[in-house]
Amino acid sequence: MLDNHSPPKGCGPLLPLGSAQTKSMRQQIFEHVRAAGRATRTDVIQALGISAGSATALTAEMINAGLLREVESIPRETGRGRPAVALEVVPETHAVIGIKLSEKIHSAVLTDFAGNTRATAVLETPAGPKQLDDVLAEVGKLIQDVLNAADTQLSAVAAVGIGLSGIVDHQAGTVPWSPLLAQRNCDFATAFREKFDLPIHLDNDANMLTLAELWFGAGRAKSDFAVVTIEQGVGMGLVIDNRLYRGARGMGLELGHTKVQLDGALCRCGRRGCLEAYLADYALAREAATALHLQPHESQSPNALLAALFAQAKSGDEAAQTIFRRAGRYLAVGLANIVQLFDPALIIISGERMQYDYLYAEEVLSEMHRLTLNDGRTPCAVETHAWGDLVWARGATALALSAVTDQAIAQLT
Amino acid sequence: MLDNHSPPKGCGPLLPLGSAQTKSMRQQIFEHVRAAGRATRTDVIQALGISAGSATALTAEMINAGLLREVESIPRETGRGRPAVALEVVPETHAVIGIKLSEKIHSAVLTDFAGNTRATAVLETPAGPKQLDDVLAEVGKLIQDVLNAADTQLSAVAAVGIGLSGIVDHQAGTVPWSPLLAQRNCDFATAFREKFDLPIHLDNDANMLTLAELWFGAGRAKSDFAVVTIEQGVGMGLVIDNRLYRGARGMGLELGHTKVQLDGALCRCGRRGCLEAYLADYALAREAATALHLQPHESQSPNALLAALFAQAKSGDEAAQTIFRRAGRYLAVGLANIVQLFDPALIIISGERMQYDYLYAEEVLSEMHRLTLNDGRTPCAVETHAWGDLVWARGATALALSAVTDQAIAQLT
DNA sequence: AAATTAAATTCAGCGATCGAATTAAAAATA
């Protein structure tokens, strides 16, 4: 019995769907052409399931606007019928710069509108947290260097993407915390815009690497995958349905601080049992001194320490080996937990420490598979990519490029 | 320099976006009216940002089709101007049945098109794995009971939703594994359709409970939240952007089998260190015998065992208390890991064991918060809901209801 | 009774897309 005087309270979600807006047909066509490198109108028609009329009209519009062009001078493949004319993105239309900021070296890539790398630059820098102004000065130097290398001016650049480690609020363009910055809660984007007067897109470095995989790497052909990075810390990026997922509140995923051991090893974050406290550089380094029988005063650089530890392990030293083995086992736990919670078809592991093959041994993978339920599903594939800093910067260009593309196509009408 | 003879390989994702299709305006209007219980055309215009003309045309269409109706007989709120006429869903248009299958008791709910519960039914059943045919016979009994209670016939039912524990492939309608079924890889949906000739929607029970929260509970006003259930096992459901997320491969999320301890307690799944091996009924029960100083032959039902253990703990027994405390600490770890990996604004904990307040104590929550990074973000809220089996069944009606709604509105044109 | 106000309707128009008919450019065939 419904009481007519107290209205029914209804059912179903109360909030509207947020980001689910479908891209315009124009943009889908453009992105298909860019993804394919080159595509004929017929390719587009088949791939997107649109009518021939639409393909003609929309491509004509974009050719007119200078975003696409017909490829001449191409030996057309033989066959009956009217030969198809391939389309491609006009690379010169826009340029973007992607930058990866690190402790000791910054890198920059200048990419054209088709996604081709036009120039790169690197800048060595003193380590340690810095003032925002100093970092922006380094960024300015880097931008100038990469512009020189590409033989262009700043005016040709449509947007800049920057990736740095720490907690980054992509939406707001702020950095609540980063090991590179002395201040907390930096309003990085605003300061950047004031200094350079350019659109800026900021993100966590793990997300940048994930974008690099999605735009240029093994992730291009996967709609759902995870990326795990092991460096100073342990980071993670996740692609769901071809889109970077930044967590419900948009501030990135913190695999490094998932707990793998109650009351476990002490982490940089001050808590115990974080995954990163068993895997990251500092975690290995602090046990290395013990394994190498170093006196407290015999301090070395962390990298040298790790290299020595690795050599010791390779030469058969039990203490050194056990450090890597334990790290490998906890890595397996971390990967297994990702599989249980997201069930991706692929996990990509990436990082500077790739050479420490103990971490990436068959043993670790088989332990990961032993730790996961797999009721009839294809086991999750794991790939390891040993990519340099420039790839991170390239991921940053993808961030800028997708924003510039959105804008260029939106203002077509 | 680009070589004109080797085409550029392109950049960007190669696969099209999958589920991102926006709902039709009709459906958005309908769902807004149903979510609000009642809404005027002006409400709809404001909520969805559409023109008055569209509102008139589209609501007229749906009124015509019998999906919506104007609410007469309502004391219209006073004020100047032409009074607004409220719209509501016509409840009689369709009916759906939601069913939750459990070890010892099955429950069913019959819901009308507006989401109102029209009738309920429960059926006690012998425990233990059964043949698919036997389960379907029980389902048939349950459907008949709930139809009788609602004074309707099967022909009035538009679809059935069923939730059961285990690994369930919602898309395919199959059950790779469930504690309720003797066989593996059951083609449940096909068998159901053959027997009842009705549309069927199958899902994991944790997902059903999550849908119940999204459609009828605390999740209605949240676009992103997680639900954790602790019962025979530990389950999890996740809502991302107002939609149930089933994992990249659509087979649900396995929080219960994330690892919280290397070489830890033995789990039902045969692996060690699963969260569920510290939290689920069987995990508590197997330590209870020790704490209660029972002889091996003094066997009790698991529920009685847990009740005795709880009483013992309440009376101050250290051994009994330590069982609950350890479970509580691992629960904190599991929740902390969800927060690190998804960063939801809300986690809802639900399950039959809610009365064991050790698990839901302030202590557990504060331990969870101690275990998570929170750089300036609002800490994740945790709510505990002690809901009965009927709510799970109600979640199953939501699954059926949304499918029936999609269909009813799609065939409007 | 007239003026005011807010809700709802009507309708011309626009942009996006489809689909059938047509044109274009090549190879195959007679």
Next chain:
DNA sequence: TATTTTTAATTCGATCGCTGAATTTAATTT
């Protein structure tokens, strides 16, 4: 060489979904 076949691309009328301005409707206020 002229004709046919084949495939790509274009043109153009029709439709759909929606907007926005003008209008109508139903109430309150003056």
